[in-house]
Amino acid sequence: MARSILTNPAVAAYLDTVCSQVKAKAVHEDIRLEIAGHLEELVSEKLESGLKTEEAVAEALIAMGNPVEIGKGLHAAHRPSTDWNLIGLIAVMVVLAVVSLVAVHTYDERLYRLGPVFFYGAIGITAMVVMMFVNYRRLLRLSWPLYWGTVLIMVLTLFYGAEINGSTQWILIGNIGFNVFHASPYLLLIAIAGVLHLEKEREAPNEGIVRITILLRNVIVYAMIPISLYLLTSSMAQMLIYVLSLSILLLLSGCWRLILATGVTGTGLFTIWQMLNPDFYDVLWGRINAYIQKHPDAVYQSVKSLEAIRSGGLWGQGLDKEVVIPYATSDMLFSYLVYSFGWVFGAVIIVSSLLMAIRLFRIGKTLRDDYANKLVIAVMAVLMVRMFWNILMCLGWVPVIGMELPLILWHSGTIVEFAALGLVLGAYRRKDMVSNSAPCVP
Template sequence: MARSILTNPAVAAYLDTVCAQVKAKAVHDDIRLEIVGHLEELVSEKLESGLKTEEAVAEALKAMGNPVEIGKGLHAAHRPSMEWNLIGLILIMVALAVISLVAVHASDERLYRSGSVFVFGACGIIAMVAIMFVNYRRLLRLSWPLYWGTVLLMALTQLYGVEINGSTQWIVIASIGFNVFHASPYLLLIAIAGILHLEKKRDVHGKGIDRITVLLRNGIVLAIIPISLYIITSSMAHMLIYVLSVSVLLLLSGNWRLLLATGVSGTVLFTVWQMLNPDIHNLLWGRVNAYIHKNPDAIYQTVKSVEAIRSGGLWGQGLDKEVVIPYATSDMLFSYLVHSFGWVFGAVIIVSSLLMTTRLFKVGKKLRDDYAKKLVIAVMAVLMVRMFWNILMCLGWIPVIGMEMPLLLWHSSGTVIEFAALGLVLGAYRRKDMVSNSAPIQYQV
């Protein structure tokens, strides 16, 4: 019946008129299928009443209504949407960042010159707005290239990178530095979101040995390769961000088998590496034991951070250059801000971080497209891990591992990556009603 109706010139003209009013071309096929389904029912009723086919089709089209008006109504339902709640939270974080930058600049003018850091922030916000208007699904076909490109960039950093503060994580081109390992969790998680989406579609047809092969391959891709690179470069903080973020993504995606496979693979790899490197093993577990037993000499940074927070009071002590907080302009920024502006300001940061994480989770739940959901979860996971580990370690509740607060500290190209990732989220939400339910999947390995 559907084929005969679609070949009818009157029906074809009707569908074309409806779709002409809808600018979101991706949903045209869905609209056609939906209208044809209603027409089939109406035509069947008319045929049963004794009308001929052409008459039945004409009566059915008349009963459907004016195609222009229907098209306009569908256009209103499928036009871009803005997630104003999330945008509002981002603006709050930007305002907090500006205040933080002023405080950091007052603390150490040599390390942070206000002009350069505002350039990073401005570039990040521009990138966020630009990416918001790009069709995020174009990134799906680039999932595997993005993954391998990030892995290759991480490896090349060790060969051609620049050592800063004893760690080779930067690539500098024409005096412009890019912290590859700071950006790597975002890039890898965005790539893995696409890879998982592609594998979910492929698993429908995979059976037995094929599923086991895919599971093993993904275990290598998600665990062995990235963790090996983090271990070789001693990027423990970034490895922790990556591992926890991937775990959140797999957990919320319901991929229990892959979560188990990557967990076992990563644990075995990390254990073997420690056995082969006893000095690193002693250093890592020495720090853990020092934190557990609260050795004041070994947790000096934590002690000073907690002292600064306690001395902040309700409204803070002002921009005190004499206060001793190790890494006050980086890892312990939260501690310095609470000391300077008080517990109320610290509560604002914590509540804003909680609200942003919650909002990102809710945005993900609202999206129909599985790929969009995974993208949002991936971005949420990285931001959530970095935000709350930083806050908790400043409070002295978990060990200090060198993890900076995202979005509040504008000091490198990593800031641009953070805002760009949020642009992907806003773009996914913007197109939530413009994506076909039967969007084609392009497989790529």
């Protein structure tokens, strides 16, 4: 009904004046429809009092008020927003990272040179700032290209990448190494967040065959292809991150059928892989059984980690090169930090991580754009699975696998981590600048 009054020249001119004050063009249509609805009610009242149409419209416009002032008020309501809480938490993580990297450098000066490490951090923070000012909805149309591009890079890395520690996950660009499989969970989950939104915006087909076909396609895309690539490169840690993060995204998106279908498919793939690779089966389940039984060889890293944590005390023992902590400069960094700086420092890391998880979850739930919601959940899931698995691993509560602290231990993959947080900040920045009737593809 409100659209019928939009054709009136006086109303159109009034709305043009209002919208000219609002810089967020994406919400202009919503503003026009909302004001037109109020005008239509006023015009109806005036017509009932005996006025002619033009007179009723003129008086209704006067009753609405000065269009310039209304436009300025609406502009104030639809300006970019900044989540200072999340920025503050990121700043805390950066400070923790700097302290941690200095500690790592002291522990192993040859392995960790501060120059290259801080360079990656600077690039990552720059990428975060850039992504914050990018319209995240432009990424929506790139969801499928991003997914297939990530898969293609993973395949190329599988065949042509550099093998490090028995796994082909790296590509080398000059002297710079980039772990493609470390970045892949972020890229895949961001792409899948867009795909889920695109499917939600489309009308659900009524035909059972079509629904089954879409479900089968999603199982192949979400489970079979990524899990197969992780298995082929023995990227068990990255596969675990991807599977857990995908489960969180699907769970919070209400995709119960997909959770069940992808879970069954992933379990089947994993079982077949073990049957085809008996050595892998023996090693994997041997380690799991040894961990459950607390065999000394299987829990050696956990034992040394817990010894270091217990020795740290409240304020730590200082930077000690002689302390024995396996992988102190990577997987067990949290243990070394607690040993060096005490449980106060460790508590700051844990509390900051919890607060970041809570803040990311709240941001996702407060965003009215479904795509932004899924995007934030995807980033939150990957970051928090990495963070909390690593901490629990150092505490001996979960098995030790190759999983590092995100945002704190800087390397080439840190660029992707900060860029992903930039997307979250960008989504929040535009939370009041997105139309309620925004098209599926901007």
